[in-house]
Amino acid sequence: MKMDIPKIAVFDLDGTLWRINSHLSILNEYYQTHLFTSLGAKIVSKVSYHFFEKILYRYYAEIPQEFIENFNPPFQESALRILNKSREAGFVPLIVSNAPCEIVCQAAKRLKMDYLCAKRGKKAKEFEANYRYNVLMVCTDNKTDCDLLNIAEIRIIYPYKNRYFFKRKYPEAYYMEDE
Numbered sequence: 257m258k259m260d261i262p263k264i265a266v267f268d269l270d271g272t273l274w275r276i277n278s279h280l281s282i283l284n285e286y287y288q289t290h291l292f293t294s295l296g297a298k299i300v301s302k303v304s305y306h307f308f309e310k311i312l313y314r315y316y317a318e319i320p321q322e323f324i325e326n327f328n329p330p331f332q333e334s335a336l337r338i339l340n341k342s343r344e345a346g347f348v349p350l351i352v353s354n355a356p357c358e359i360v361c362q363a364a365k366r367l368k369m370d371y372l373c374a375k376r377g378k379k380a381k382e383f384e385a386n387y388r389y390n391v392l393m394v395c396t397d398n399k400t401d402c403d404l405l406n407i408a409e410i411r412i413i414y415p416y417k418n419r420y421f422f423k424r425k426y427p428e429a430y431y432m433e434d435e
Contacts, residue, residue, distance in 0.1 A: 264389045265347035266379075266404060267339060268396035269355050269363055272414055275332045278359045279312060286319045298421050305376075316356055324354065324358045328366070334432055338395055338412060352379050352404065380404045405429075410430060 265290035283292040291297060292312070295430045301308040339349055351371040353360045364371035374382035380403035394404045399421060405411050411429035415422045422429065 258386060258388045260388045261348045262389060263345070263347040263391045263393075264387060265339070265349045265393040265395065266352045266383065267335065267349060267409075268394075268398055268401055269351050269353035269360055271278035271397035271416070272395055273335045273339070273351065273363065273367070274329050276329050278327070278329065278355045278363075278380055279316065281310065281329060282319065282324065282359065283315055285327070286323055287315070309376075313356075321358070324356075325362060326364065329360065331367075332414075335395065335414075339369075339434075342393060347391075350387075352383055354379070354400075376400050377403060380407055 267273050268376050280292045284290055342349055349369045351360055351364050352374055354374055354376045357373040360371045360373055372382060377400050390410045393410035394408040395412040399418050413422050413429050414432045
């Protein structure tokens with residue numbers, strides 16, 4: 257059953273609300289390594305993302321729930337300001353992320369907001385299956401969130417990695433600068 261919310265502000269988690277990639281960071285922290293964010297890992301993820309994702313989830317499954325619950329990376333201050341302003345403007349904020357659901361749940365609890373977990377590139381489909389809205393604002397840093405950006409009336413983009421891609425595709429969007 258779809259929820260009717262007139263104004264929704266969707267926030268990506270990794271690289272937007274958090275400056276880090278939570279999935280990779282929690283793996284590095286738990287296993288006390290930098291292997292998951294190494295150059296070799298980046299190459300493997302570019303060659304075969306699905307293979308890389310399977311490896312990540314295999315190692316993630318070994319992390320105790322207590323460790324996940326205590327994983328508290330700092331939030332990005334500028335994103336929190338946008339979140340608070342969206343609330344003041346009558347938007348209902350929602351995290352939509354492809355990070356592991358337990359991590360997304362912890363972030364949502366800290367921010368006192370709801371969340372939705374979706375597969376990479378399927379966020380809009382999952383979102384539209386669960387919500388009806390009149391106005392959609394999307395705040396993200398990720399190229400894989402174009403499906404959400406394409407249905408949004410308001411687009412806020414953190415273009416750290418993909419500045420030229422985003423500016424070409426969404427010239428009217430509001431662009432956040434590095435903090």
